[in-house]
Amino acid sequence: xxxxxxxxxxxxxxxxxxxxxxxxxxxxxxxxxxxxxxxxxxxxxxxxxxxxxxxxxxxxxxxxxxxxxxxxxxxxxxxxxxxxxxxxxxxxxxxxxxxxxxxxxxxxxxxxxxxxxxxxxxxxxxxxxxxxxxxxxxxxxxxxxxxxxxxxxxxxxxxxxxxxxxxxxxxxxxxxxxxxxxxxxxxxxxxxxxxxxxxxxxxxxxxxxxxxxxxxxxxxxxxxxxxxxxxxxxxx
Amino acid sequence: xxxxxxxxxxxxxxxxxxxxxxxxxxxxxxxxxxxxxxxxxxxxxxxxxxxxxxxxxxxxxxxxxxxxxxxxxxxxxxxxxxxxxxxxxxxxxxxxxxxxxxxxxxxxxxxxxxxxxxxxxxxxxxxxxxxxxxxxxxxxxxxxxxxxxxxxxxxxxxxxxxxxxxxxxxxxxxxxxxxxxxxxxxxxxxxxxxxxxxxxxxxxxxxxxxxxxxxxxxxxxxxxxxxxxxxxxxxxxxxxxxxxxxxxxxxxxxxxxxxxxxxxxxxxxxxxxxxxxxxxxxxxxxxxxxxxxxxxxxxxxxxxxxxxxxxxxxxxxxxxxxxxxxxxxxxxxxxxxxxxxxxxxxxxxxxxxxxxxxxxxxxxxxxxxxxxxxxxxxxxxxxxxxxxxxxxxxxxxxxxxxxxxxxxxxxxxxxxxxxxxxxxxxxxxxxxxxxxxxxxxxxxxxxxxxxxxxxxxxxxxxxxxxxxxxxxxxxxxxxxxxxxxxxxxxxxxxxxxxxxxxxxxxxxxxxxxxxxxxxxxxxxxxxxxxxxxxxxxxxxxxxxxxxxxxxxxxxxxxxxxxxxxxxxxxxxxxxxxxxxxxxxxxxxxxxxxxxxxxxxxxxxxxxxxxxxxxxxxxxxxxxxxxxxxxxxxxxxxxxxxxxxxxxxxxxxxxxxxxxxxxxxxxxxxxxxxxxxxxxxxxxxxxxxxxxxxxxxxxxxxxxxxxxxxxxxxxxxxxxxxxxxxxxxxxxxxxx
Numbered sequence: 001x002x003x004x005x006x007x008x009x010x011x012x013x014x015x016x017x018x019x020x021x022x023x024x025x026x027x028x029x030x031x032x033x034x035x036x037x038x039x040x041x042x043x044x045x046x047x048x049x050x051x052x053x054x055x056x057x058x059x060x061x062x063x064x065x066x067x068x069x070x071x072x073x074x075x076x077x078x079x080x081x082x083x084x085x086x087x088x089x090x091x092x093x094x095x096x097x098x099x100x101x102x103x104x105x106x107x108x109x110x111x112x113x114x115x116x117x118x119x120x121x122x123x124x125x126x127x128x129x130x131x132x133x134x135x136x137x138x139x140x141x142x143x144x145x146x147x148x149x150x151x152x153x154x155x156x157x158x159x160x161x162x163x164x165x166x167x168x169x170x171x172x173x174x175x176x177x178x179x180x181x182x183x184x185x186x187x188x189x190x191x192x193x194x195x196x197x198x199x200x201x202x203x204x205x206x207x208x209x210x211x212x213x214x215x216x217x218x219x220x221x222x223x224x225x226x227x228x229x230x231x232x233x234x235x236x
Numbered sequence: 237x238x239x240x241x242x243x244x245x246x247x248x249x250x251x252x253x254x255x256x257x258x259x260x261x262x263x264x265x266x267x268x269x270x271x272x273x274x275x276x277x278x279x280x281x282x283x284x285x286x287x288x289x290x291x292x293x294x295x296x297x298x299x300x301x302x303x304x305x306x307x308x309x310x311x312x313x314x315x316x317x318x319x320x321x322x323x324x325x326x327x328x329x330x331x332x333x334x335x336x337x338x339x340x341x342x343x344x345x346x347x348x349x350x351x352x353x354x355x356x357x358x359x360x361x362x363x364x365x366x367x368x369x370x371x372x373x374x375x376x377x378x379x380x381x382x383x384x385x386x387x388x389x390x391x392x393x394x395x396x397x398x399x400x401x402x403x404x405x406x407x408x409x410x411x412x413x414x415x416x417x418x419x420x421x422x423x424x425x426x427x428x429x430x431x432x433x434x435x436x437x438x439x440x441x442x443x444x445x446x447x448x449x450x451x452x453x454x455x456x457x458x459x460x461x462x463x464x465x466x467x468x469x470x471x472x473x474x475x476x477x478x479x480x481x482x483x484x485x486x487x488x489x490x491x492x493x494x495x496x497x498x499x500x501x502x503x504x505x506x507x508x509x510x511x512x513x514x515x516x517x518x519x520x521x522x523x524x525x526x527x528x529x530x531x532x533x534x535x536x537x538x539x540x541x542x543x544x545x546x547x548x549x550x551x552x553x554x555x556x557x558x559x560x561x562x563x564x565x566x567x568x569x570x571x572x573x574x575x576x577x578x579x580x581x582x583x584x585x586x587x588x589x590x591x592x593x594x595x596x597x598x599x600x601x602x603x604x605x606x607x608x609x610x611x612x613x614x615x616x617x618x619x620x621x622x623x624x625x626x627x628x629x630x631x632x633x634x635x636x637x638x639x640x641x642x643x644x645x646x647x648x649x650x651x652x653x654x655x656x657x658x659x660x661x662x663x664x665x666x667x668x669x670x671x672x673x674x675x676x677x678x679x680x681x682x683x684x685x686x687x688x689x690x691x692x693x694x695x696x697x698x699x700x701x702x703x704x705x706x707x708x709x710x711x712x713x714x715x716x717x718x719x720x721x722x723x724x725x726x727x728x729x730x731x732x733x734x735x736x737x738x739x740x741x742x743x744x745x746x747x748x749x750x751x752x753x754x755x756x757x758x759x760x761x762x763x764x765x766x767x768x769x770x771x772x773x774x775x776x777x778x779x780x781x782x783x784x785x786x787x788x789x790x791x792x793x794x795x796x797x798x799x800x801x802x803x804x805x806x807x808x809x810x811x812x813x814x815x816x817x818x819x820x821x822x823x824x825x826x827x828x829x830x831x832x833x834x835x836x837x838x839x840x841x842x843x844x845x846x847x848x849x850x851x852x853x854x855x856x857x858x859x860x861x862x863x864x865x866x867x868x869x870x871x872x873x874x875x876x877x878x879x880x881x882x883x884x885x886x887x888x889x890x891x892x893x894x895x896x897x898x899x900x901x902x903x904x905x906x907x908x909x910x911x912x913x914x915x916x917x918x919x920x921x922x923x924x925x926x927x928x929x930x931x932x933x934x935x936x937x938x939x940x941x942x943x944x945x946x947x948x949x950x951x952x953x954x955x956x957x958x959x960x961x962x963x964x965x966x967x968x969x970x971x
Contacts, residue, residue: 038238039246046250047257054258062263092285099283143274182267184276190266194259 059194063178063187069134070123075172085161085169097150100136103127137177139188140165140205147236157217166202210234284308290317290795292725292737293331294672294718295860297389297415298322298457299728299735300331301796304719304742311335311719311742316459321735321798322728323459330856331459333863337717338746340863342701342936344714345747355712360750363713367667368762370694371405374666380406380629384665386650388413388672388859391726393783396615397756397776398671404620404770405763406629409665411636411650413673413859414581416574417729418960422645423587424608426824427595429812432608435732436572437804438464441473441604443566445559447500447573447590448479452488453851454577456730474566476559478503478551481850481883481925482918483576493559494920496550497848498964499833500573501586503556504593506545508537510560511596517564518598525807525817526595532820536585536831537592548833550920568604569597576851578729579678579858579928581960585831595818601804608810609734609802612726615783623766635664643959645824651679651952651961654688663691670697671715671752674859676704677932680952680963681906682945698752702935703861715752720745722777723753724784724791734799736784738791751776829956837951838905838967845888846923847904847968849946855929862929864938873914874927880943881914882970883925889915892970902926902944904968906951909944913970924968 081087088101106128113124127134142148153159161169178187190196191204198204201213214221222229255261274280284307293300293314301320305313314334316327349358349366358366374380385402387395390412402410412418420434438444438451438461449455451465469475477489478500486492495503511517512533522529542553549556563569571593574582591606599605622630633640635656636649643649657663668689679685682704689695689708697709700717715721723739753776760771773779781788787797804810813819836846854870856862862870874881882902884894894900894913902911902924911926919925930943955962 038243042239042243042246043250043253046247046252047254048250050251050254051258054255054260058258058260058263062267094286096286098285143270144280145273180267182264183270184274185270190263194263196259 055194062181064181066137066177066179068137068174068177070127071119072174073117073172074169078169089161091151091155095151095155097154100138103131103133106134137179137186139168139175139177139186141185142189142205143183143185145235146207147234163201164205166200207234281307281312282310284310289740289742291719291740291742292317292795293327293334294723294725294739295330295334295337295856296328296454296458296858297417297729298328298459299725299731299737300327300457300459301737302327302331302334306742309743311338317795320459320737320796321733321800322457322731322737322796324463326459326463328454328458328462328853329866329869330860330862333865334719336863336865337701337860338719338743340938342934343717343747344700344702344706344712344749347714347748347750348712350710358711360713360748360755363711364755364758364762367694367696367711368759370667371759372763375406375625375629378625378628379666380625381408381632382664382666383407383669384409384411384635384653384667385669386411386413386671386673386675390648391612392724393615393776393780394671394723394753396617397753397771397779398669400617400620400770401756401760401767403630404622404626404760404767406622406626408630408632408634409636411648411653413675413678414579414648414650414961416578416581416587418581418646418648419584419587419958420574421647422584422958422960423591426588426645426822426828427591427813427819428600428608428810429814429819430608430610430810432610433727434730435607435609436464436570436730437602437604437607437732438570439467439604441468441568441570442471443474443563443569444468444476445563445569445571445593446475446477446485446489447504447571447586448477448495448575449485449572449578450483450576450851451475451485451572452853453484454853454857455485455572455574456578457728458853460728460731474562479575480848480920480923482916483850484852486918493551493555496548496833496920497846497923498583498836499549501583501589501831502540502545502548502833503551504571504573504586504589505537505540505831506542506549506556507560507563508589508592508596509540509545510542510557511564511593512537513541514561514564516561517596521598521600521807521818522596525811527813527815527817527819528821528825532592532825535821535826563593564597566597568599568602570594570599570604570606572606575964576849576928577857579849579851580964581955581958581962582964583831583834583955583962584828584958584960588825588828589831592820595820600818601807601810603803605804607732607804609727609732612734612736614726614736614785614787617783618770618772620770621766626766638959646959649954649959650675652954652959654679654681654684655952657688657691658684663688663693665692667694667696668692670695670699670705670709672698672859674699674703674705676708677861677934677945678857678859678947680947680950680961682948683907684951698755699859700749701860703859704932704934707934713752713755714747714749716741716745716749719743720749721751722780724780732804733802735796736787736791736798737796738784740792740795753779828958832956834953834955834962834964836965836967837953837963840967843904843967843969844922845884845968845970846965847902847949848923848925848965849928849950850883850925851928855927857929861932861934861936861939867938867942875930875943876912878942879910879912880926880930882911883914883916883919884970885919885921885923886915886917887921888924889913894970900970902949902968902970904949904966906966907949909949911944911970923965924970 113121189205223233289304293302300323301317303315303317316323316325318325347358347363348355385398475489476491477486478493478495480497542556546553571590573590594606636652638646638649695709696711697706698715699706719742725737757771761768896915898913902909928946931945932939950966952961953963
């Protein structure tokens with residue numbers, strides 16, 4: 001600031017304090033022009049920092065990473081079995097879905113080590129030999145308050161496994177299980193993209209995804225048993 | 237560049253805008269909502285294959301078939317077994333709650349021995365060796381007869397093993413827990429000459445005259461009675477209930493006839509009087525297949541014309557006349573007796589009187605009638621070799637005096653055991669085994685029972701739970717819970733067909749428990765000689781399989797065997813009396829003490845009220861206490877908080893100055909308790925009622941301290957005719 005400016009400023013200040021104006025004085029142009037740059041800058045810094053935290057740091061912090069107890073090669077197994085996915089992920093006689101195979105099914109082939117893979121040897125020694133169930137981490141595990149019938153979707157709706165579960169059946173190794181630190185469920189429910197944008201039907205498993213398909217397929221929106229609509233179709 | 241307030245605010249606003257444009261708030265909100273809907277501390281039952289095990293329930297003598305629903309190897313629900321002849325899919329609240337008895341916290345998990353008043357773990361081998369040593373010592377001392385055994389039942393292979401053990405060891409002291417079936421068996425034996433079980437073809441009756449029997453409150457096999465009663469009612473059958481209290485059964489009946497408690501026999505004789513005088517009886521049956529009616533009339537029935545019966549019972553003579561005529565006019569009238577669920581044997585003459593009514597209308601072994609169902613005879617084990625010591629022991633008379641002297645017909649007089657022990661300087665029982673029974677809770681005068689049990693040097697309980705009897709025991713050898721074991725159930729109380737049900741394990745035993753049958757076999761083998769030789773089986777399961785023989789495979793498949801074609805023996809062959817006829821009287825009946833209403837204990841001046849117990853399907857009152865599910869379902873007209881409600885007529889309450897919900901002190905000659913007052917018109921003035929099944933003192937946080945055990949307040953009364961406990965209530969006062 002020059003001396004003249006300083007003097008002007010002092011006079012202006014003096015005027016403001018001594019003679020209160022009846023009309024609202026517009027903000028000091030010189031002053032606002034002087035701070036305008038930094039304010040926008042700080043706004044932008046705040047904006048960018050929070051965007052970075054929200055889009056980059058937060059997703060990393062939100063999930064813990066866990067390895068499956070045994071690595072599993074779906075592709076290899078798929079070649080050896082006759083009935084595709086249902087060879088191991090089968091329906092019981094009463095129509096209920098067995099889900100992830102138990103030791104009982106694995107033992108049918110893996111009573112003893114029959115391959116070269118060290119993971120198989122580990123599986124046989126650490127689980128089969130002592131009859132301990134493998135604590136598989138299930139990517140598609142839904143909360144307890146969600147009712148889902150595989151029979152209705154796969155048998156009656158004739159929906160292919162891939163529609164919801166993607167191409168896991170062709171994978172040679174199991175993806176890392178990312179567990180949400182707050183909810184405790186797998187990242188695959190919300191989707192691996194934090195934005196929630198999905199490109200494939202199997203990218204997400206949220207309630208909206210169920211609803212979307214039900215709407216698109218023209219599924220009866222009411223429960224067959226209770227004739228009530230909405231929530232009670234899937235939530236008990 | 238200066239960071240002033242405005243810059244800071246700009247930074248915060250930018251941050252807020254950026255945050256809003258990032259997924260963070262929306263994702264966190266979503267995750268928190270999922271987290272809060274699924275609190276991590278709430279247990280989530282694991283998923284698995286649903287499967288079922290067919291079995292049978294042992295929690296009461298009802299003999300219901302059950303279907304145990306499991307997820308993998310975890311029991312989740314007990315349902316009635318569809319197609320089972322007794323309950324056909326129905327089940328009582330106790331059976332429904334059995335999973336809580338399997339997984340609940342009150343199981344005894346390992347054998348225990350009481351040392352200086354504290355429970356110490358002991359191995360099975362040590363426990364069996366120690367008991368065997370004690371038993372051997374008694375035999376060596378010539379005191380084999382001082383060993384006793386109390387069981388919940390005397391039918392089926394498990395009680396048969398107990399009996400066999402006692403016989404070959406040398407003691408006559410076996411007891412079955414008392415019930416109305418003692419009196420029913422004896423009434424059938426005295427009139428028909430057969431040792432048989434009373435069965436009731438309820439579903440085909442068209443008029444049920446119930447002398448206080450709780451048809452929908454657990455009398456007989458609840459699983460059968462509920463179903464059969466509904467069928468009978470749907471077909472238009474009539475039901476009259478005679479008791480001083482408006483029970484659920486009375487509420488469902490066509491007529492509730494309030495009677496002075498304990499006078500049911502006088503009413504039955506009064507009805508018989510009318511039927512005979514007016515010749516309304518079944519001539520075909522009376523003339524062709526019975527004997528002694530005239531004698532019995534002269535001897536007893538003649539003393540009960542309607543006017544006299546009316547005076548005793550408090551029921552008008554006209555009502556008695558009408559009731560008798562209606563009963564005799566029905567096509568399939570059926571009279572039943574035994575108070576409530578039938579825990580008290582009652583007066584033999586009353587049972588004979590009610591049985592007389594059925595005989596008068598010819599409804600013996602007929603559709604809708606009372607059937608003498610033959611006792612099961614599938615247990616055919618090798619003859620016992622009784623050695624000299626055992627022979628001497630078996631010569632001794634029973635401690636309770638049953639089968640001798642004044643009570644030649646009684647088989648078991650367990651209610652007398654505490655008196656006998658307490659009256660002796662040294663306990664006449666040195667070792668007492670108890671299985672499937674909780675006598676310390678169920679026998680009248682709990683204080684006397686506790687005193688007696690404490691006097692017995694060694695009490696061994698096989699209970700799976702820490703119950704009142706276990707608490708008094710010296711050694712606990714926990715049996716597998718019934719969902720973990722095999723066992724046969726012979727017959728079902730009140731069911732009219734011969735039936736065997738098979739209890740099959742639904743899950744592996746959870747704890748270090750052992751089948752009581754195995755323990756008996758091991759104990760016998762430890763004792764060796766003739767005793768060991770009497771038990772040739774490796775274990776109980778092989779004994780059971782061998783005993784059931786050809787029936788085994790079918791029983792494993794169906795879990796029951798029934799003689800479906802059985803429809804009651806024809807009259808011509810049904811009676812095994814001297815005359816081969818139904819005998820209204822004979823030498824045995826003539827020598828019985830005559831009918832007289834049983835007087836309640838206590839003097840009227842001090843105790844002006846009559847206290848009677850009542851039963852409810854929502855309360856387990858047998859050897860198993862109510863599981864938490866049942867306590868939850870209990871109405872607050874029975875239990876409020878921890879206080880039991882005593883039912884009293886408003887008129888009586890007014891006289892005593894008692895008001896609804898007031899706490900009062902209930903005193904009887906045997907004990908006292910704190911109760912709450914419940915005013916109800918559904919009870920006769922001067923009579924008060926307490927539910928059975930409460931007041932447990934066991935170590936059970938769901939059950940202990942709730943209400944009062946009726947048995948703490950009551951005492952036994954020896955029936956002059958049979959010796960069984962004929963007490964139906966006790967005098968009491970409320971203040």
